[in-house]
Amino acid sequence: MSVEALLEIQGLRVSIGTGATSVVPLQGVDLSVQYGTRVALVGESGSGKSLTAAAVLGMLPSGSVVEAGSVRLDGAELIGLPDRRMRDIRGRRVAIMFQNPRASLNPVLTIGGQIAEVVRVHEGLTRRESQERAIELLDQMGIADAKRRAHDYVHQYSGGMAQRAALAMALSCRPSLLIADEPTSGLDATLQQQVLELVTEQTDSMGSSLLLITHDIGLASSTCSETVVMYAGRVMESGPTERVVGDPRNPYTSELVRAYRNVGPGRMNSIPGTVPVLRDFVARCSFADRCPLAEDRCRESVPVPRAVDGREVACLIA
Amino acid sequence: MAIARYVVRRLGYLAIALFIVSLITFVVTRVLPGNPVYLIVGVQADQAIADAVAVRLGLDLPVQEQYLRYLGQLFLGDLGSSWRTGNPVSFDLAARWPATIELASVALLVALLWSIPLGIVAGLRERSASDRIASALSGFGVSIPEFWLGMVLILVFFGILGIAPPPLGRTLGDIPPVVTGFLLVDALIDGDGTALGAALRQIVLPATTLGFVIGAPLLRTTRTFMREAMLSQYVRSAKALGLPHRSIVLRHALPNVLLPVTTMLAMLYGYLLGGTVLVEYVFAWPGIGKYAVDSISSSDYAPVMAAVLLSAVSYLLVYLVTDLLHFFIDPRTRS
Structure with missing residues (x-):
């Protein structure tokens, strides 16, 4: 692992709530994104992917506490940064694109006005300058007749256009890191491909890194050079995509890849059991109860990530 | 067009x-x-x-x-006559409706001023101090009868403290010349400070009574929709783009809250314009509600018909104005 990563998350542990209802959804996440690369963060729902993104943006749900670990952007620690400073980073250094872009756009503000506001806030442009930038951005994202469409509202945009507008907004200040949280779920296959191509094309041209959050391993492997597999608040396996997905070493990754490969007509292959609710810090392998290869020692300590065949694997058996 | x-x-x-x-x-x-x-x-x-x-x-x-x-x-514009008052109904209404409109408008203003700001602040953070206060006040407001609150206010501010005028409607020593029929407006036009002061003092308690009672559901609505807006994805997205809190609340969330709130406001105003019988009775307010009820109990058909029609017209007109207002707030209604 290189010393200077754009984003470096180490041992991130987050708990939410107190007392009987408290949970520890992030058990110690390690993840890094190098400059100008695309990294996929994959895992089942509830594995902590989106929460990890929220922690990077300093937007954890209320009642959350970062118990341990660090999040560094360009070497500067983000955990514990006051909200005022975080606000300066959000949108300017790190931007996020949520699932369902239509809902991310305000129904009562014009598309152009929303994009212009972001530019105005971060780059101190005038109203006119920022409006021009918004039109440029929309044009750059492939919105035809951007000058006129900038005055439209989200209900006048088609799904694909809303997607482009949301991307324009996220990339308006040329952030170093774009987090795309399930950007294509709910879209049909052709549109999915178009959106992903647009996202990668734009982030590449800006020299930005992409952290693609998805549950779709196929999407991850077609888009990203690096893949990080998360399960129950921990990273199970991470490394070059062709290693992690092509030749998984962690039993969890193998199961995930197998489940993905067998989707289609006929019987679907699923991993038996469900993602556990993490009431507390789990001092053993979280996957042990569902793992076909689990041994006694898996339940005795947390597996430490180690280098195996060109990737990092957090498994004693691998 | x-x-x-x-x-x-x-x-x-x-x-x-x-x-x-x-x-x-x-x-x-x-x-x-x-x-x-x-x-x-x-x-x-x-x-x-x-x-x-x-x-x-x-x-x-x-x-x-x-x-x-x-x-x-x-x-032909003839509303008939009242046998009880001996006047054409249009004459009686002209004498009474302005009092109702004034009371309704001031009450609405009172309601707006206390409930909407509180609702916005309460909706920003769940279980904050302001949220608890808002929830207590709105619970109190929706559960007390308005005539009871009116009597309590009379007891305290007239009976005990002696700072409010007696609940005798709108009796004034010198009535300013009638221009609009609205006492407050006429006093203002006349430049008669004494009459204006007296008219204002008389309207404070009934308007506060109504303003508090109708403010309660308004507060609830504002709080609920503010809460919803603050949890919406467009607000989360605005936060994630580093926009300042002030802009998120006022520019991104508030217009979305104003849509349901203006609808509710219209409903309440329409309700008030039809006359608020109990409060008019408690404060001997010479409005249309009291007139209508007195007419019902004496089978005076023409005024009852007229009062109901007037109430319906004002309701429908207020709704029309609200829908036109939405035209400007909500771009979705424009296309």
């Missing part, structure tokens, strides 16, 4: 609605037990005299014929 067409269509609906309201009210008033004839001539009177009065009032005709006759008069 589109707006003009829309308004014309809405006014057409309004006419249809009024026709239906008039029909229902007419049937209901005629079907209800009670007959003005005996109230007019007295129960001891000769049948011949009673019949003569009935003929004069047109009550001897079949109901459908009475209705057609009423509709014909209404079309």
